Amino acid sequence: MAEWFGSVRAGAAAVASALVLTACGSDNAVPPDSAPPAPDDLACPPGNISGAGSSAQENAMVTWVAGYQMACEGSVVYYNSVGSGAGRSQFLDGAVTFGGTDAALDPKETTEAKERCHGSDAINIPAYVVPIAVAFNLPGIDTLNLRPGTIAKIFDQQITHWDDEEIAADNPDLDLPHTPVLPVNRSDESGTTENFTDYLAAAAGDDWPHEPDGSWPIRPAEAGQGNSGVAAAVKGGEGTVGYVEVSFAEGMTTARVGIGEEFVEMSPESAGAIVIASPQREGNVEHDHALELDYNTREPGTYPIVLVSYQVACLTYTNGRDTALLKDFLGYLVSEEGQQAVSEETGSAPLPDDIRAELNESIGAIETR
Incomplete structure (x- = not known):
């Protein structure tokens, strides 16, 4: 299996200074040594946003942040790898702009998020699919x-x-x-x-x-x-x-x-085969993409122990600079270039085109109030 692994390599010191990956739960990943590809249509709004959560997606996030910040020098993204539970808590408390989690917000957390999201819903964006x-x-x-x-x-x-x-x-x-x-x-x-x-x-x-x-x-x-x-x-x-x-x-x-x-x-x-075959979770709010994985599949050639890691975001923010940067960054994460860069580094399964189109529609619905 080793031939399909990428490696997360040392380097890109300028990007490393913008990555906050040293708190409890961090797996101490380091940025790749060359700029991952980025789409041509990035808006690169200036400012900074912060996220916290999943350590499983830490290696992916290092690659994404490196790729985005190398393309957008005035845009800074911080991510603290503290684990999914802490990431959801920090998001619900309003301590970070977005959360990273390997388990989508549950119904209770979705209700709690209403206050943090200024009366709007929180949505789960699946961005990282790995065994x-x-x-x-x-x-x-x-x-x-x-x-x-x-x-x-x-x-x-x-x-x-x-x-x-x-x-x-x-x-x-x-x-x-x-x-x-x-x-x-x-x-x-x-x-x-x-x-x-x-x-x-x-x-x-x-x-x-x-x-x-x-x-x-x-x-x-x-x-x-x-x-x-x-x-x-x-x-x-x-x-x-x-x-x-x-x-x-x-x-x-x-x-x-x-x-x-x-x-x-x-x-x-x-x-990736199990994700393609799995339906979205019943009861999802509009623009939410939490999945109901079929772990008991009998489909030939399907590896069943799969993790889908989400970015959790509000549909409404009050700071226009945060909103613009978050939407641009999330758009990069689910883009063909962002997905391919992470797949080469970590062995993840890139999102299919039809799923990426749906996610882009939901990211586009995030607004400033």
Whole structure:
């Protein structure tokens, strides 16, 4: 799988000074070393806006901010990678212009946002679509087939050794060691965790006896802060296994996931397939694009453990400069150039043209009152 990974490279020092990525929850990503492409029709309004939230989209946001600010020197975007839960809270409190989250605002949060949004609605703009990797560190084993129920039992600490008969049955050609299984989960509230437990609840049935949640539901065997913390713990152990947004899994060994009778490897195409097939969430307000992912799909060639990360914005702001810059920046995020730049850096699935057209219509509806 390594050939389709991009790498987030060091450089672009001028952009680094405009990126705020050092607070709690940051995965300390750095900007790419060359300017990502940008569309020709950017308005580049002067000023600055701030966002906070998802650490899963941090590597993507570094690329987006670098690309936008290199094209628009007088426009500054700050993003603080504090995790999805904190990002939604900061947005609802009015502390930031937009939020980044791997779980769309729920109905209660949507109602709460009315006050923050000056009586208008808050909308969820899906901008970053990536697989969640099940990454493991087992010397001598460079691939594994894992069914949904097996993954659930591993992370529920019911499967305790790697030569368990359930793992062995789907990997008959492997000489699996009697090494203890050490699952690693997120220590912080996380949209990655919420998406991962959504998948387990939908696909694993009774093998996952917990409700989906952004906080890990059982006492952890080991935990890490942010995607980078989980990745470091998996890399630093033996017999470890964790779930990470794919751009943090570079250089790690990952599992193929069972769909029906086949096992599917991650790729932008296999991850994007589930999003194309998933409907928008029932009850969405106008211009809201929260999705209802079909984690239990049986569609061949579909990688089912997918994270859709959103930008959350108000339909109404009171500062015209903020409104203009936010709309221009969000338009860049969902543009063909913005999506391709991030795909090359992180392995994300670019948004299809028809979905991008719908998102641009909603971004265009953001106004100043």
